[in-house]
Amino acid sequence: MTRLIFLGPPGAGKGTQAKTLADHWQIPHISTGDILRQALQEQTPLGIKAQSYMDKGELVPDQLVQDMVKERLTQADCSEGWILDGFPRTVKQAEFLESLLESIQQQGERVVNLDVPDDVVVGRLLERGRKDDAEDVIRRRLEVYRSETEPLINHYGAKNRLVVVNGNQSQEEVTSALKNAIA
Numbered sequence: 001m002t003r004l005i006f007l008g009p010p011g012a013g014k015g016t017q018a019k020t021l022a023d024h025w026q027i028p029h030i031s032t033g034d035i036l037r038q039a040l041q042e043q044t045p046l047g048i049k050a051q052s053y054m055d056k057g058e059l060v061p062d063q064l065v066q067d068m069v070k071e072r073l074t075q076a077d078c079s080e081g082w083i084l085d086g087f088p089r090t091v092k093q094a095e096f097l098e099s100l101l102e103s104i105q106q107q108g109e110r111v112v113n114l115d116v117p118d119d120v121v122v123g124r125l126l127e128r129g130r131k132d133d134a135e136d137v138i139r140r141r142l143e144v145y146r147s148e149t150e151p152l153i154n155h156y157g158a159k160n161r162l163v164v165v166n167g168n169q170s171q172e173e174v175t176s177a178l179k180n181a182i183a
Helices: 014-026 032-042 045-055 062-073 091-103 118-128 135-149 151-158 172-182
Strands: 004-007 029-031 081-085 110-115 162-166
Touching: 004 014, 004 032, 004 151, 014 029, 014 081, 029 032, 029 062, 032 062, 032 081, 045 062, 045 172, 062 091, 081 110, 110 151, 110 172, 118 135, 135 151, 151 172, 162 172
Parallel strands: 004 081, 004 110, 029 081, 110 162
Antiparallel strands: none
16 A cells, blocks of 8 residues: 655655656545645635745645645545645644554555755746746745755654655656655
């Protein structure tokens, strides 16, 4: 059973790789970013709350994201595996997730860190051209990532659940490296 958590800075290719592998293994790709963008577009209560944080390049508060993840992982299509993209982002969220997975009997997850240099990330995100991808916002998101998310690498490394993959390769090379690392 494949249960994967993708880590890496914004623009590392987590979403692209998660979708490719989810299609390959026929399991759900659960992207908190996509869930949030949909909530923003539909102007749901969650979307309206999240918008003010995202506009500043800050993380959406844990409780909002945790509620979404809990609801999603308890849906029937997740019983055979899943790929989480964009969650957890902090050690506190990781601890919440570990407790949740134990309570729903879905533990045994592996964690993949897509390692990409900051300058490459900035270039990729500027090419995307999204409204929230101005260079100053990108650099702020990288600062937030480094201070709040990078400790997850140490957290999962200490638990022997971490696999590091060079994300600064072609899309096909990264996919191949991921399949080899996870197999």
